[in-house]
Amino acid sequence: xxxxxxxxxxxxxxxxxxxxxxxxxxxxxxxxxxxxxxxxxxxxxxxxxxxxxxxxxxxxxxxxxxxxxxxxxxxxxxxxxxxxxxxxxxxxxxxxxxxxxxxxxxxxxxxxxxxxxxxxxxxxxxxxxxxxxxxxxxxxxxxxxxxxxxxxxxxxxxxxxxxxxxxxxxxxxxxxxxxxxxxxxxxxxxxxxxxxxxxxxxxxxxxxxxxxxxxxxxxxxxxxxxxxxxxxxxxxxxxxxxxxxxxxxxxxxxxxxxxxxxxxxxxxxxxxxxxxxxxxxxxxxxxxxxxxxxxxxxxxxxxxxxxxxxxxxxxxxxxxxxxxxxxxxxxxxxxxxxxxxxxxxxxxxxxxxxxxxxxxxxxxxxxxxxxxxxxxxxxxxxxxxxxxxxxxxxxxxxxxxxx
Numbered sequence: 001x002x003x004x005x006x007x008x009x010x011x012x013x014x015x016x017x018x019x020x021x022x023x024x025x026x027x028x029x030x031x032x033x034x035x036x037x038x039x040x041x042x043x044x045x046x047x048x049x050x051x052x053x054x055x056x057x058x059x060x061x062x063x064x065x066x067x068x069x070x071x072x073x074x075x076x077x078x079x080x081x082x083x084x085x086x087x088x089x090x091x092x093x094x095x096x097x098x099x100x101x102x103x104x105x106x107x108x109x110x111x112x113x114x115x116x117x118x119x120x121x122x123x124x125x126x127x128x129x130x131x132x133x134x135x136x137x138x139x140x141x142x143x144x145x146x147x148x149x150x151x152x153x154x155x156x157x158x159x160x161x162x163x164x165x166x167x168x169x170x171x172x173x174x175x176x177x178x179x180x181x182x183x184x185x186x187x188x189x190x191x192x193x194x195x196x197x198x199x200x201x202x203x204x205x206x207x208x209x210x211x212x213x214x215x216x217x218x219x220x221x222x223x224x225x226x227x228x229x230x231x232x233x234x235x236x237x238x239x240x241x242x243x244x245x246x247x248x249x250x251x252x253x254x255x256x257x258x259x260x261x262x263x264x265x266x267x268x269x270x271x272x273x274x275x276x277x278x279x280x281x282x283x284x285x286x287x288x289x290x291x292x293x294x295x296x297x298x299x300x301x302x303x304x305x306x307x308x309x310x311x312x313x314x315x316x317x318x319x320x321x322x323x324x325x326x327x328x329x330x331x332x333x334x335x336x337x338x339x340x341x342x343x344x345x346x347x348x349x350x351x352x353x354x355x356x357x358x359x360x361x362x363x364x365x366x367x368x369x370x371x372x373x374x375x376x377x378x379x380x381x382x383x384x385x386x387x388x389x390x391x392x393x394x395x396x397x398x399x400x401x402x403x
Contacts, residue, residue: 027054036062044071048079060087067095074103074118085125093129096122100134116141117150124156127164135167142174151190154178158194172199179206185216189223196226204231208239217249224255228263237264241272250282257289265299267320267388274384298391307355307399308344314392315340326385329378332369336362336389356400363393 027035036059038047051059063080066072072080077099084092100122103115120141123134138156145153157178160171178191192210195203204227211223227236244256257276260269274293280286301310315337321327327336343358366389370381381389 027056029058032056032058035059039063039066045076048076048083052079052083055086057087060084060089063087064089064091064095067091074106074114078118078121081122081125085128092125093131096125096129100137117145120145121152121156124153124160127160127167128156130164132166139167139170139174151187154187154191154194157191158198161194161198176206179210185219188214188216189219192223193226196230201231207231211239212243217252220247220249221252221255224252224259228259232263244272244276245279250285253280253282254285254289257285258292261292261296262299267317267324267326267384270296270298270384270388271324296387298388301392301395307352307396308347310392310396310399311340311344311347311359314389314396317388317392321385321388324384326382327389328380332379336365339365352400353403356397356403359393359396359400363390363397366390366393 035047035050035056038044039051039059039062041047050056060083063083067077067080067084081092081096081099084095089095100119103119103122106115119134120138123138126132126134127138142153142157154175157171157175161168161175164171172195175191175195179188179195182188182191188210192203192206196207207223207227211220211227214220214223240256240260244253244260247253247256257273260273270293273289277286277289277293280289301313305313318327318333318336318340322330322333327333339358339362343355343362346352346354346358366381366386369379370383370386370390
C-alpha cells in the first residue's frame with residue numbers, strides 16, 4: 001500500500017511539473033535538471049517522454065550513466081538509444097551494438113515480434129551512424145512488417161533516406177510499399193508525406209493513386225490538400241471534377257467542391273458545382289454549398305499574372321458567360337469586350353491611368369445593367385455573371401494606380 005501511494009505521489013507530482021513546464025517555450029536550467037532527475041524515479045517514462053518531446057539535450061550525460069540500469073525494459077532502452085543518437089553521444093555506437101547483443105538471450109516472456117523489432121530499430125540507428133554491419137537485420141524486419149506498419153519504422157526509413165545515401169533507394173521503395181499495402185490507415189499517409197517532402201512531384205502519380213484509391217477518407221482529403229499546395233495543374237483540375245461524381249465520402253466531396261470554387265474558381269467551375277448540387281446525396285453538404293454559391297466571390301488571381309493577362313482572362317470570361325446565358329445580348333457582350341480592348345491598348349502604351357478609367361467603365365456598365373431590372377432592352381447580367389465580371393474587374397483595379 002505504501003509503495004502504491006509513493007508511486008501515485010510521484011506520478012501526480014511529475015505530471016504537475018511537466019504540465020506547468022509545458023506552458024513555457026523554454027525551460028530554465030533548474031527546470032531541466034528537475035525533469036532529468038525523474039529518470040531516477042519509478043515514473044521514469046514520463047521523464048523520457050518529456051526529454052524527447054522538448055529535446056532536452058542536457059540529459060545526455062545522465063542517460064549515458066543510467067542506460068544499463070536493470071529497471072529499464074528493453075523498449076525503454078531503445079527510446080534512450082534514440083535520445084543518445086539525437087544528442088550526439090559518443091557512446092551511441094557502442095551502446096547500440098551491446099544492446100543488440102543483449103537481445104540474443106532474453107527471458108521467456110519476451111516472445112513474438114518484440115525482439116526482432118528491437119533489433120531492427122537498433123540496427124537502423126547503426127545505419128544512421130554509418131555502420132552497415134547489421135543493415136540486413138533492419139531491412140529484413142521492414143520486409144516482413146509492411147502490413148503492420150510500425151510508425152517508428154516509417155520514421156527511421158525517412159531518416160535513412162536523408163542521412164544514409166547508400167540505402168536511400170531501398171528505404172524509398174520500402175516507404176512506397178507502405179503507402180500501397182499497409183493495413184494501417186494512418187501509416188499509409190505517414191509513409192507518403194516524407195516521400196512527398198523529399199521527392200516532390202516525382203511522387204505525384206503515387207499521390208494521385210492515394211487520392212483515388214485509398215480506402216480511408218481522411219487520407220484522401222489530406223492528400224487532396226497536399227496536391228492543391230504542390231500541383232495545381234490542369235490534370236488535377238480535371239481529376240477533381242471526375243472524382244466529385246465518384247467520391248463515396250460526403251466530406252471529401254465537400255472539400256472537392258471547395259477546391260473547385262476557391263482555388264480554381266473559373267465560371268466553368270462555378271457552373272460545374274451548381275449543376276452537380278441537385279445530385280448531392282448529403283442534405284447538409286447540399287445546403288452549405290448552396291449558401292457558398294449565394295455568397296460566392298471568385299478567388300483573387302495569381303499575383304504573378306500580368307495585368308494584361310488579367311484583362312485577357314476577363315475578356316474570355318465574357319464570351320463564356322454569354323454562352324451560359326449569364327450575360328444577355330451579343331451586342332452588349334461585344335461592347336464590354338471593346339472596352340477591355342481599349343483598356344489593354346492604353347496599358348500597352350504605358351498609360352495605366354487611362355487603362356484604369358476603361359476598366360472602371362467596364363465595371364460600372366456591368367453593375368448598372370445587373371441592377372437595372374426595369375430596362376426593357378435585351379441587355380442583362382445575371383447574379384452569376386455579375387459576380388465574375390464585377391469582381392474580376394475589381395481585382396484589376398486593385399493592381400492599377402488610383403486616379
